[in-house]
Amino acid sequence: MIRDAQLEDLPALLALEQTAFPGDRLSSRQFRRFIKSDNSRTLVLQHDGQLAGYALVLFHHRTHLARLYSLAIVPALRGQGLAGHLMEACEQEALARGYLTLRLEVREDNAGARALYRKRGYRPIRLLAHYYDDAADGIRLEKRLQPGKPTSLLPVPYYAQTLPFTCGPASLLMARSALTPGFVPSRREEVQIWREATTVFMTTGHGGCSALGLALAAHRRDLTPRLWVSQTQTPFLRGVRSDSKRQVMELVQADFTQQAAEADLDIRLGRASLEELGQELAAGHPVLVLISTWRLTGDKAPHWVVLVGLDEQFVFFHDPDVDSSRDRLASAIQVPVRRDDFAAMMQYGQERFSAALALSGR
Numbered sequence: 001m002i003r004d005a006q007l008e009d010l011p012a013l014l015a016l017e018q019t020a021f022p023g024d025r026l027s028s029r030q031f032r033r034f035i036k037s038d039n040s041r042t043l044v045l046q047h048d049g050q051l052a053g054y055a056l057v058l059f060h061h062r063t064h065l066a067r068l069y070s071l072a073i074v075p076a077l078r079g080q081g082l083a084g085h086l087m088e089a090c091e092q093e094a095l096a097r098g099y100l101t102l103r104l105e106v107r108e109d110n111a112g113a114r115a116l117y118r119k120r121g122y123r124p125i126r127l128l129a130h131y132y133d134d135a136a137d138g139i140r141l142e143k144r145l146q147p148g149k150p151t152s153l154l155p156v157p158y159y160a161q162t163l164p165f166t167c168g169p170a171s172l173l174m175a176r177s178a179l180t181p182g183f184v185p186s187r188r189e190e191v192q193i194w195r196e197a198t199t200v201f202m203t204t205g206h207g208g209c210s211a212l213g214l215a216l217a218a219h220r221r222d223l224t225p226r227l228w229v230s231q232t233q234t235p236f237l238r239g240v241r242s243d244s245k246r247q248v249m250e251l252v253q254a255d256f257t258q259q260a261a262e263a264d265l266d267i268r269l270g271r272a273s274l275e276e277l278g279q280e281l282a283a284g285h286p287v288l289v290l291i292s293t294w295r296l297t298g299d300k301a302p303h304w305v306v307l308v309g310l311d312e313q314f315v316f317f318h319d320p321d322v323d324s325s326r327d328r329l330a331s332a333i334q335v336p337v338r339r340d341d342f343a344a345m346m347q348y349g350q351e352r353f354s355a356a357l358a359l360s361g362r
Contacts, residue, residue: 002089005035005042005054012051013044020072023133026056034058040069041093045086052077055086059097066094068104083116095145098313098338102145108137117141146336153309153316154178156286158333159185161320168209168288168304169193170320172218172359175286175306179223179361193217199236200248208302210235211355212256212267214288218359219263226280226358227265228272232257235353236302271346272356274339278310280358288357289317291345302348307356308334315342 005013010031017025026034034040034056045053053073059066068090073083094102105128106113122141131138157177161170172193173185197213209217215225234253240246260267277287287307294300309316314336322332337345347354 001046002043002085003046005031005044007032007035009044009051009054013054016051016054016072016074019075026070034069041090043086043089043093045073045082047077047082050074053082053086055090057090057093057102059094059099066097066099066102068102071104078112084120087116087120091143091145098340100145100336100338101142103140103142105131105138105140107132108139114139153334154281154284154286156306156308156318157185158318159190159320160322160332162187162190163194165198165208166190166194167320168197168214169217171288171304171306171318172214174318174320175288175359176218176221176223178286179359180221196220199234200245200252209304210253210256211290211357212253212260214304215265215267215357216256216259216263218357219265222362224360224362225265226285226360227267228270228276228354228356229267230269230271230347230354231351232269235351235355236349238350271354274310274315274343277307277356277358281307281309283360285358285360288359289346290348290353290355291342292348294345300348302353305335310339313339315339 010028013026013031014028031042035042039059041057041059043055043057044051045055051074053071055071056069057066058069068087071083071086071090073086091102094100103125104117104122106117108114108127120143122143124139125142126140128138128140130136155178156174159170159173159177161167169190169192170185173190177183177185193214194209197209197217198207199210199213200207211227211229215227218225234250237246237249240249277289280287288304289307291303291305292300293303303321305317305319307315307317315338316334316336319332319335346356
């Protein structure tokens with residue numbers, strides 16, 4: 001049985017620390033703090049009525065990271081799979097709180113623990129020189145936790161962008177594949193959509209596609225767009241220093257606005273809520289969302305993704321930006337992000353510009 005630790009467990013926990021670890025042991029004061037804290041969870045495993053092991057997980061606010069701080073099993077009971085049960089409970093607790101990555105540190109010379117973590121899918125990410133009290137090296141490991149698929153997940157085929165600036169066209173191709181039977185995305189179509197929908201200039205390099213431009217491109221391809229934008233002014237002008245480039249961007253924005261009015265597109269001024277986007281998904285409509293990549297990659301850039309599902313905790317999307325590795329491809333499909341984090345990602349720049357484009361067939 002696995003349960004929450006209580007203060008009454010302190011004598012047994014301290015005795016286990018003495019037998020399990022040669023150093024770096026938790027004190028009575030530390031155990032008391034962790035047991036009482038809302039930012040940690042101390043789980044104990046009982047076997048034949050006795051405390052057989054414990055695990056301590058720490059939760060870092062404003063990140064996707066949880067940390068398995070300590071795990072110990074009574075030496076006489078090791079090798080019976082008890083540690084695996086504790087780790088499973090820790091992973092489920094992290095997911096229940098909305099954390100998608102669990103990290104831990106292990107001594108490099110602890111072959112048994114390293115084998116257990118490897119078996120459970122943890123991969124090394126960093127060597128920690130002289131990490132422990134006796135100057136032994138450590139290894140930091142992490143595992144990406146996968147939440148269950150939501151019932152509203154749409155069957156949207158995946159298509160990876162082939163150029164650094166075509167995330168919008170690639171996202172539109174994915175949505176069109178889901179809505180148009182027999183349609184097969186191509187690089188030619190990807191580039192064509194970029195030519196139609198680009199804002200021409202960005203802060204550096206090639207321009208990306210505007211929300212209005214993508215809505216018009218979808219309309220030309222027999223799709224029905226519903227667009228939410230937070231402002232009518234040309235977005236991202238502050239990042240362009242050249243007056244001539246700014247003038248061209250405003251000219252393109254004015255042209256897109258006129259074309260959208262002539263086509264009588266459904267354009268809604270304001271920020272789309274996750275509830276509204278959830279209603280679109282429930283109706284079978286993929287949604288293109290402009291996000292900031294800061295929380296994904298650490299780089300600040302506007303980026304289009306395709307929303308394909310959500311549940312009470314997570315938002316799921318296809319990220320068109322992917323390299324050639326199989327592991328990276330798997331991590332770009334149905335990417336899970338906590339709802340509150342995704343809501344924060346749905347804005348970009350000092351003006352906090354946001355855009356969402358729901359698509360349906362005609």
